[in-house]
Amino acid sequence: MLFLYMIQFCCIQKENLGQFLKMNWARWRDIFYKQPIEEIRKYFGEKVALYFAWLGWYTALLFPAAVSGLILVIYGFIYIDSNQVSKEICAVNTTITMCPLCDQGCPFWQLSETCTYAKVTHLFDNEGTVLFAIFMALWATVFLELWKRHRATVVSCWKLYCWDEDEEELALELINNPKHDLREYQHSYFRSIIVLLLVLLMICVLIGIAHALVIYRVLVMVTFMQSSCNFIRERANTMAVLSGAVLHYVTIVIMTKVQINACTFKKPRTFSERENNFTVKIFTFQFVTHFSSLIYIAFFLGSFSGSGTAGVQCHPSGCITDLFIQMATIMILKQTLSNCVEYLSPWLNYKFQKSCKKPQGKGKVHMEKGALDPCKEEWLRNYRLNEVNIFSLFDEFLEMMIQYSFTTVFVAAFPLAPLLAFVNNLIEIRLDAIKMVRLQRRMVPRKANDIGIWLQVLEGIGILSVIGNGLVIAISSEFIPKQVYKYTYSPCMLENHTNIDCLTGYINHSLSVFRIRDFEEHMLVCSVCPGRYRDYRNTDDYSYSVQFWHIFAARLAFLILFEHVALCIKLIAAWFVPDVPMSVKNKHLKQKHRNLSEELE
Known part of the structure; x- marks a missing residue:
């Protein structure tokens, strides 16, 4: 009898906790309030509580990063009209004729047509970009270190600081089956080779998809360039980048389903080992899927400049705006659509099941009064909700890790990424709370004293962020060419002028001359004017000029110094x-x- 009362007491406690979380956590009006982590732990277990503790900590520390990125964009906006590069591109008397942006079908165009593009580039590619990139590298480290301290404090209060997960799993297996056969550690080189080959094959497929997206972008831009509508023709490059980004997001969704089914090959020893192996493989595939086209735009597209030889060229202001558009499109689509699907799918399923449920008589619904009635009512109410997957937290963590990658790895090209992540996470916390408390069955509580292998993933992303942002500034941005020109070839250095902007003449200096008369097929198009293209080449033989090697050395030196x-x-x-x-x-x-003192006494 005492055992029954204890069960009843525990059920009432859980029911009260569920109602408390409904009224004080899983509501939209509590979006700016602190999360009740202790109550979440008592109701869902330590593993879920640590996820929400980490998500809340990450969101809170995103605020200074979001403010810094916003300040950088505001700074660029304030000085957008005084930027010398934009002035030269937007000058009404500019008569610089540019070479076609693709091999076939694209016409010659005037540099002044890209005035808006140049001004947008200055918003995030300005003097403060380097400082912001260094700040974000420091921010990523401080965030991880502060989280480790916060995690240690929390799990210490939960009496789990020295808890051993392997010992816990062995204990549960022995409780469920006293004759349980111990599964020892094993390693198969043959299985590992097969897994490695499959991983390499999948990465090759993803690289092939990235190349296909590049070809798609070229074809779309050629189509837009040949349009009879001036509005479409003038914005062909931007529209091609946008449509390519949307198509890239569609491939991300498709490849995600394929990758999840392909990562169940290896059978690990324990649930934790299975979860860790699954996490590493899926995150690797997801990272390559999300960033394949971004890596191409950031590090390869700008390297193939020339007179139409590369298929697609960057704008004279650099490739960083293309990278900005690609990142913004993918990040906004992913966060918006993921949140909608994540919430609407269980909500619609719950409403459908509720509407299809036939009403029953009071005698069938209300059981005889007894000690276990409140417990059974709570169990039945929870059972009627949507079924929850054993890896339910995996999708939540994976979504946040991809977002964290966007927020840190290429943040120099998209300073507003922390702001978008901050706003999204405020909504994400309440979406997950409503879904777990109101729409899904309560997960089986599991102990944990850390977020597991995701912490190593965060540390890896932090290192990649330093490398990625250094490469973006050195290769994609025009920061290094501007500095080389300013301190080597500008009027301030050659003519000792102090009353003019040192970047005066930079655009003309950064564009090479293409003699159209050297190619007979183009003589009827433009017989007197030379075409210009973004590169540093000699006019006579189109070989690399001295300026190219100066900039190349400066890029390399900056990259080494920055990293x-x-x-x-x-x-x-x-x-x-x-x-x-x-x-x-x-x-x-x-x-x-x-x-020890008590044992020795």
């Missing part, structure tokens, strides 16, 4: 901020001392 400085800052920040607070360490040290 070493940023990595040193990361290492110093990681060393300066301890992973575990001293109060937590001292608490467990005193506990160990007390236990």
